[in-house]
Amino acid sequence: MKTPSSSSLLALLEAPLDRVSAEPLQRQLCRRIKDAIVAGDLPAGLRLPATRALAQELVISRNTASMAYEHLLAEGYVVADRQGTVVAELRTHAHTRTNASSPPSPRLASRLASLRPSPATTADCTALRPGVPALTQFPQAHWRLALAYAARSATPNTLNYGDPLGELALRAAIASHLAVTRGVHCTAEQVVVTEGAQEALNLCVRLITNPGDTAWVEDPGYRGGKSALQAGDLRVLPKRVDAEGLYFTATDWRTEQPRLIYTTPSHQYPLGTVMSVARRLALMAAAQAHGAWIIEDDYDSEFRHSGEPIRAMQGLVSDAPVLYVGTFSKTMFPSLRLGFLVLPERMQPLLQQPLRELLRGGHSHEQLAMARFMEAGHFVRHLARMRRLYRERQQALRSALGQHLGVPHSIEGGRSGLHLCVRFSANYADVAVVEAAQRYGMAPQALSGFALEPQTQDNGLVLGYGNTPVETMGPLVKKLGKILKGLA
Numbered sequence: 309m310k311t312p313s314s315s316s317l318l319a320l321l322e323a324p325l326d327r328v329s330a331e332p333l334q335r336q337l338c339r340r341i342k343d344a345i346v347a348g349d350l351p352a353g354l355r356l357p358a359t360r361a362l363a364q365e366l367v368i369s370r371n372t373a374s375m376a377y378e379h380l381l382a383e384g385y386v387v388a389d390r391q392g393t394v395v396a397e398l399r400t401h402a403h404t405r406t407n408a409s410s411p412p413s414p415r416l417a418s419r420l421a422s423l424r425p426s427p428a429t430t431a432d433c434t435a436l437r438p439g440v441p442a443l444t445q446f447p448q449a450h451w452r453l454a455l456a457y458a459a460r461s462a463t464p465n466t467l468n469y470g471d472p473l474g475e476l477a478l479r480a481a482i483a484s485h486l487a488v489t490r491g492v493h494c495t496a497e498q499v500v501v502t503e504g505a506q507e508a509l510n511l512c513v514r515l516i517t518n519p520g521d522t523a524w525v526e527d528p529g530y531r532g533g534k535s536a537l538q539a540g541d542l543r544v545l546p547k548r549v550d551a552e553g554l555y556f557t558a559t560d561w562r563t564e565q566p567r568l569i570y571t572t573p574s575h576q577y578p579l580g581t582v583m584s585v586a587r588r589l590a591l592m593a594a595a596q597a598h599g600a601w602i603i604e605d606d607y608d609s610e611f612r613h614s615g616e617p618i619r620a621m622q623g624l625v626s627d628a629p630v631l632y633v634g635t636f637s638k639t640m641f642p643s644l645r646l647g648f649l650v651l652p653e654r655m656q657p658l659l660q661q662p663l664r665e666l667l668r669g670g671h672s673h674e675q676l677a678m679a680r681f682m683e684a685g686h687f688v689r690h691l692a693r694m695r696r697l698y699r700e701r702q703q704a705l706r707s708a709l710g711q712h713l714g715v716p717h718s719i720e721g722g723r724s725g726l727h728l729c730v731r732f733s734a735n736y737a738d739v740a741v742v743e744a745a746q747r748y749g750m751a752p753q754a755l756s757g758f759a760l761e762p763q764t765q766d767n768g769l770v771l772g773y774g775n776t777p778v779e780t781m782g783p784l785v786k787k788l789g790k791i792l793k794g795l796a
């Protein structure tokens with residue numbers, strides 16, 4: 309056992325405590341001893357002075373010294389034996405003075421290296437940002453009423469975890485809404501309420517793939533879809549998109565054998581292409597034949613602007629090999645973080661149990677309010693109003709591009725949703741345009757940033773019109789035109 313006569317211990321005792329500090333003497337003493345132990349100045353096994361001697365040395369009451377020791381004992385910094393109090397063995401590297409090197413760098417999962425960083429945008433940089441709905445037009449008053457209704461009908465049970473798959477009232481409201489507006493065939497039991505589409509995508513990967521399985525993604529394609537697949541340790545293969553949507557050949561099916569295919573058939577993100585019925589049927593037939601599953605991300609097709617409504621793939625054939633994913637981020641507002649996954653009918657019984665192990669439910673209040681908002685008809689009315697507004701905003705953006713962009717370009721997409729894709733020559737690097745645009749408070753996105761294997765034609769801008777008022781389109785596009793001219 310070491311003796312208490314080491315110089316560090318004496319130094320510790322000699323320094324007076326601060327009597328004018330608001331921190332009580334007992335806590336100061338405790339902290340001082342703890343810091344010295346953690347720094348290795350009081351090594352393990354060192355016997356501390358008896359409380360009486362310590363009290364005399366520091367001119368404090370013996371009770372203060374005893375209380376400090378008791379606290380250190382309770383936290384495990386010291387141990388008590390028959391003779392008194394001894395510094396405990398903490399086994400922190402800080403104890404080994406000889407090994408006082410810097411701590412090891414944190415080791416992250418190697419799969420994270422494949423995630424591609426999204427371009428940084430600040431909260432006040434909102435104009436032309438894709439994917440954001442008209443936030444100022446959201447019917448706050450009706451939503452508040454729905455929240456108040458949910459609060460009034462709350463029972464002690466509502467405060468519990470809730471059904472891991474989501475509140476049944478909301479699942480039922482989603483199932484009947486999807487049947488009417490998207491032609492999706494499902495029961496409320498097939499619907500899982502998720503934290504936005506992103507959680508639904510993550511779940512699909514976890515539920516039906518093994519690490520190393522192959523997944524196909526549209527290229528250019530949605531970053532969130534790719535991130536979900538990459539974080540699932542899948543072999544992610546880019547598939548080009550032609551005028552009919554995701555393009556594949558019979559050889560691709562034989563040589564690449566995908567387990568999962570991520571697609572946005574009703575409004576390809578970001579190009580805006582609508583997958584033809586022939587391609588949809590061919591994709592589902594091939595998936596069926598090869599034991600693959602299709603994730604149909606139907607993120608913004610509620611806002612159809614021209615032509616006949618396009619039914620979801622999920623409802624085109626019976627027993628479709630499709631996991632249907634949707635979100636309220638565009639139809640309501642993104643911070644609501646509510647989305648849904650529709651399980652394929654034949655998979656639903658198998659997945660009930662695993663889903664109950666993986667999910668914990670919760671957010672019952674928002675879910676019940678959302679169900680109420682839908683049941684009371686506010687959701688459908690809001691969608692109709694927004695459809696008209698987005699049509700006007702898209703039209704304003706199109707004519708501003710025609711008048712003010714000033715460089716040869718082609719506009720793609722726009723038959724539904726909240727964004728347009730504008731391609732122009734690679735002489736104007738889209739990344740440079742986006743960087744310059746951010747300085748003017750605009751947040752368009754660079755088309756090249758959506759491709760895993762960018763090609764020369766993947767150069768342009770993805771422009772959101774959802775949250776950008778009609779009267780600002782002209783001045784904003786004029787600025788974009790100036791930026792492009794400056795790059796020429």
Ligand SMILES: Cc1ncc(COP(=O)(O)O)c(C=O)c1O
Pocket residue numbers: 438439503504505506507530532572577605607634635636637642646647
């Ligand atoms: C293709 C696509 N899917 C899904 C989403 C919505 O994701 P979340 O519901 O997680 O907000 C977006 C949003 O921009 C999107 O562009």
